[in-house]
Amino acid sequence: MSGTDKGGTTVKERAGLALNDEFLRKAVKFTTERLRNGKKAAAEQHGNWDEWRERGRQIRLHTIAHLDYYLNLFADNARKNGVHVHFAETGEEAVRISLEIARRVRAKTVVKSKSMVTEELHLNHALDSIGVEAIETDLGEYIIQLAGETPSHIIIPAIHKNRYQIADLLSAEAGETLPPDTTVLAGFVRKKLREKFLEADIGMTGCNFAIAETGSMVLFENEGNARMVTTVPKTQITLMGMERIIPSWADLEVMATLLPRSATGQKLTVYMSGITGPKRVADGDGPEEMHIIIVDNGRSLQLGDPEFQELLNCIRCGACLNACPVYRHIGGHAYGGTYSGPIGAVLTPALKKNVAEWDDIANASSLCGACYEACPVKIPLHEMLIYLRRRKVEAGRGNALETAGMKGFAAVMGNVKRYRTALKLGRIGQKLVVREGGIRLKVGPLKGWNAYRVAPSLAKETFRERWATLEQEIRSDLREMDPTMKERMERAARERENGKGGHSHGEG
Amino acid sequence: MKVSLFITCLSDAVYPRVGEAMVRLLARYGVRLDFPQVQTCCGQPAFNSGYWKEARESAATILKAFADSDFVISPSGSCTGMIHHYPKLFENDPEWLPKAQELQRKSYEFTQFLVQVLGVKDVGAVFPHKVTYHPSCHGSRLLGVKDEPLELMRHVRGLELVPLPFAEDCCGFGGTFAVKMADISGAMVTEKADHVRETEAEVLVGLDMACLMNIAGNLRYRGDKVKVLHLAELLEEGVKRA
Structure with missing residues (x-):
């Protein structure tokens, strides 16, 4: 079911498919490695990366905290520029507004630049249903559109495909065999898309940042296709998540520093376009009619939620996907939603506010924190994953077996006498299964573990059983503590009480 | 105190x-x-x-x-x-x-x-072996323990520290993750163990027994003889040898 939304299966089943797909795993590993190495190098070269991350985080925190103010400011300014601004509370509403515009201008074709929000709305499908052809013009998006799939990465939609698979897809479209040479393949697509740009009635875009102070929208891209989309067709429709706002152009400098470096390791994106309204009299090109549809679709549910509001700070760079060791092995489709990787695992259930439906998605993480470390605006995704799991349990939707197991865990671990008894029983029980100090049996909870490992056995004597003898031994030849060490310990204790110095918590 | x-x-x-x-x-x-x-x-x-x-x-x-x-x-x-x-x-x-x-x-x-x-950097240990180090995620990322173990190992006489490729990648343990998402976890630990083998180190050392249990379990499953130790064990062993 790769490439479809949800697909009726579990994350585990979808991951199983991906794990058995050698092409996919190789392709995803290859590109995520290249991207994360690029990002690391760019961050090091930058020199003050962590200060800029903090600056980026502060800008996002401030904007989201005052989102109503900045949204109104943006909408007022955009309207002054001659833009039709629409607010859509739901995905359906955003689709309805888009279709109305398409009908009114009697559109036959729409050329699109890369936009995750239109993927979230399944807008291509909706356009198709009223007989309007939507053509993706970002190379990666074009490829997956031909394959009838959805993006498996926020910025590299076709990351799961290698160039041989892409050559096959494009050859079918060309009606001739194209060599698996990236220059030839890109050349074919460029030529093909030129015709589409010229005949399209509507240009449709997403929005990387919306600048409140001037009502402008900013696009970051590498292929120049978004420039074509926003200059050639007579009508432009831009869809943006309501959280895409930043207050000013000065803030854009910070975002323009963080986003390309985090996404691909580029110091600058190849094309950065700021668009402030439709074509003016003196302009040589540009749309005569311009619409911006501001989409909520579950985003505002995060406002005022102390555990999830920071989710709206995301700038969609994809760095968390590239850093994630789980994504690396299973790719994006296994996550089952429009957004994949660590951000998708949190955002998808958060937007739907329905943890039950997205059952096990939050479990597809080892909580290693690589996402948080990679995030240019420091969103604590690894903690949000735990909050999602907790909310599911609190809602009484925990797995029955796990719930029973955790009750048992609390009973044993909540009382040291029971803990000691459990260890003693375990030691007796394991005699049946331990061979050469390890357990290889593939049953019960050990089934998955022992499919890849040998489990260790419990020690003959626990540490606590050994303690009395050990302590006596130590006491017999304990040395005098060095006075400087003693002084260091006292200082450490003093400093941490005063809330300074002390040991780090890895923040920042 | x-x-x-x-x-x-x-x-x-x-x-x-x-x-x-x-x-x-x-x-x-x-x-x-x-x-x-x-x-x-x-x-x-x-x-x-x-x-x-x-x-x-x-x-x-x-x-x-x-x-x-x-x-x-x-x-x-x-x-x-x-x-x-x-x-x-x-x-x-x-x-x-x-x-x-x-x-x-x-x-x-x-x-x-x-x-x-305590300000200890050199415990006075001798450990003439090829060693590789896996920095566990929670210790290094969430507590910020990055330089301390390296500092301690640098001062161990005879110890040759071989860098572990993709060292900062999670080993795939993740607690109940290893049970619930067994195949993803299995793919992760297999890759980690592959990297350990690439170093040709005699000893894999770390600061977290859960991660080391995971990696050691996979190494053993595949018949590999790399010794797996907590850094405290390595240091204590090295002090005894000195």
Whole structure:
């Protein structure tokens, strides 16, 4: 079911498919490695990366905290520029507004630049249903559109495909065999898309940042296709998540520093376009009619939620996907939603506010924190994953077996006498299964573990059983503590009480 | 000053040798570790799975055990990291919250205490072997323990440290993740073990027995003979040899 939304299966089943797909795993590993190495190098070269991350985080925190103010400011300014601004509370509403515009201008074709929000709305499908052809013009998006799939990465939609698979897809479209040479393949697509740009009635875009102070929208891209989309067709429709706002152009400098470096390791994106309204009299090109549809679709549910509001700070760079060791092995489709990787695992259930439906998605993480470390605006995704799991349990939707197991865990671990008894029983029980100090049996909870490992056995004597003898031994030849060490310990204790110095918590 | 050992349930039950190495090593500096018997588990398996009520029951044993300690030292960045989550875990409990905050302030991972607090960099160990090091995620990312173990190993005579490719990638343990998402976890640990083999090191060392149990289990499953040690064991062994 790769490439479809949800697909009726579990994350585990979808991951199983991906794990058995050698092409996919190789392709995803290859590109995520290249991207994360690029990002690391760019961050090091930058020199003050962590200060800029903090600056980026502060800008996002401030904007989201005052989102109503900045949204109104943006909408007022955009309207002054001659833009039709629409607010859509739901995905359906955003689709309805888009279709109305398409009908009114009697559109036959729409050329699109890369936009995750239109993927979230399944807008291509909706356009198709009223007989309007939507053509993706970002190379990666074009490829997956031909394959009838959805993006498996926020910025590299076709990351799961290698160039041989892409050559096959494009050859079918060309009606001739194209060599698996990236220059030839890109050349074919460029030529093909030129015709589409010229005949399209509507240009449709997403929005990387919306600048409140001037009502402008900013696009970051590498292929120049978004420039074509926003200059050639007579009508432009831009869809943006309501959280895409930043207050000013000065803030854009910070975002323009963080986003390309985090996404691909580029110091600058190849094309950065700021668009402030439709074509003016003196302009040589540009749309005569311009619409911006501001989409909520579950985003505002995060406002005022102390555990999830920071989710709206995301700038969609994809760095968390590239850093994630789980994504690396299973790719994006296994996550089952429009957004994949660590951000998708949190955002998808958060937007739907329905943890039950997205059952096990939050479990597809080892909580290693690589996402948080990679995030240019420091969103604590690894903690949000735990909050999602907790909310599911609190809602009484925990797995029955796990719930029973955790009750048992609390009973044993909540009382040291029971803990000691459990260890003693375990030691007796394991005699049946331990061979050469390890357990290889593939049953019960050990089934998955022992499919890849040998489990260790419990020690003959626990540490606590050994303690009395050990302590006596130590006491017999304990040395005098060095006075400087003693002084260091006292200082450490003093400093941490005063809330300074002390040991780090890895923040920042 | 009372310096207490938070053994962690895994080291207590499966790897008591790690606790023993810590006790012996610190005794050489005149630090007499205290061991409160009421401690059980930090509660992380329940906390990470979303069962916070159950996690609090387990965490309470830790809060009680170390209420009057000045320093609480553990052989695991992950379990010490869990203590750093206690203020969140007890945020709605006015009675336990101050205790949780206090315990967070005085909890240290073993090398953090040795290097940052005691100021020890050279334990005087000799260990003439090829060694590679896996930095566990919670210790390195969430506690920020990055340089301490490297500093300690740099001063071990004869030790040749071979960099582990993709060292910062998670080994795939993730607690219940390894059981719930067994195949993803299996793919992750297999890749990690492949990287360990690439280094041709004789010893894999780390600061967290859960991750090391995971990697060692996979190495052993595939018949590999790499020795897997906690850094405390390596240092204590090296001091004995000196």
